[in-house]
Amino acid sequence: MLSGIGWWAIAQFHFMIELHFGVDGLTAIIDAVLSTTMLAALCWLIDLKLRYYIPERSKAAHLLAFCAMITVIWLLLVRWFLPLFVSSSFVQLFYDSLPFRAAFGLLITSFMALLSVLWYTLQDRQEMERRRSEAEALSRDAELNNLRQQLQPHFLFNSLNSINSLIGINPGNARRMVQQLSEFLRGTLKQDQRQWVPFEEELAHLSLYLEIEKVRFGHRLQTEVINESTGLAIPVLLLQPLVENAIKFGLYDTTDDITIRVHARQSEGSLLIEVCNPFDPETSAARKGTGFGLSSVQRRLYLLFARNDLLQTEVQDNIFCTRIKIPQP
Numbered sequence: 396m397l398s399g400i401g402w403w404a405i406a407q408f409h410f411m412i413e414l415h416f417g418v419d420g421l422t423a424i425i426d427a428v429l430s431t432t433m434l435a436a437l438c439w440l441i442d443l444k445l446r447y448y449i450p451e452r453s454k455a456a457h458l459l460a461f462c463a464m465i466t467v468i469w470l471l472l473v474r475w476f477l478p479l480f481v482s483s484s485f486v487q488l489f490y491d492s493l494p495f496r497a498a499f500g501l502l503i504t505s506f507m508a509l510l511s512v513l514w515y516t517l518q519d520r521q522e523m524e525r526r527r528s529e530a531e532a533l534s535r536d537a538e539l540n541n542l543r544q545q546l547q548p549h550f551l552f553n554s555l556n557s558i559n560s561l562i563g564i565n566p567g568n569a570r571r572m573v574q575q576l577s578e579f580l581r582g583t584l585k586q587d588q589r590q591w592v593p594f595e596e597e598l599a600h601l602s603l604y605l606e607i608e609k610v611r612f613g614h615r616l617q618t619e620v621i622n623e624s625t626g627l628a629i630p631v632l633l634l635q636p637l638v639e640n641a642i643k644f645g646l647y648d649t650t651d652d653i654t655i656r657v658h659a660r661q662s663e664g665s666l667l668i669e670v671c672n673p674f675d676p677e678t679s680a681a682r683k684g685t686g687f688g689l690s691s692v693q694r695r696l697y698l699l700f701a702r703n704d705l706l707q708t709e710v711q712d713n714i715f716c717t718r719i720k721i722p723q724p
Contacts, residue, residue: 433472434504462508554572568610592628601635615652616652616655649674667721672714
């Protein structure tokens, strides 16, 4: 863990101490280099051990004992190799300085152990945080995908029932609806692997959905789409459940013709979308407009932006409006 500059500084300190106590320069250099090199090698072993095993806090005494054992090994190795390079008269000075050497070695090895524990603990925490973030992302993506998939089955069943009813009375419209449904489902499959799409592309996909619904409801369903935004994006398949919710709670409880209004504009770098539908207060309560379609949209927006204020509803003069705000990626 210590850099070469750090060990060089330790060797310099060792050398200066020995000069202070009257050791000749050559002997001091040999002792400083040999002792520091061996200490560095043993500290590398400490780092290697702690890379794969970090003791618990309750076992800190074991780590201190391990450092003490490494210090003893270091002293024995220095005592063994030092006479091979310096005069035998220096051995007595080695024994005289043994308490200082032991304290110095224990200090360096303990510092090395502490540094290694902190370093590898930090790395482990970062790795755990990375895995936790990946797991949360996978879970979020799975939930988003599940929400998207839940939007399709009931629409498909309704379309098939409508086709079945049209086969006998209007085969031409039935064939047309089958073709439109096929195009819609093909477009849905193409978008399954995408998180964001240009808003214009989402509108084109919505038009396929509206054509199918217009075959089902005939002249009773009219739509008005106003797009005043350019170059903005939207989470894939987010607009359809808003319009589907408006059709459901605008048409199902009345026999009159209705117009679904979709207005999109840009504001402060965000895409603002408003979907409005009339409703009959005598047969349809406005609160029904907060069914699964809107709850799924609100959940998707929260998963994407961690905000609960991006979807709002309003009732005024028998008109139910849903407004969503989409910050741009």
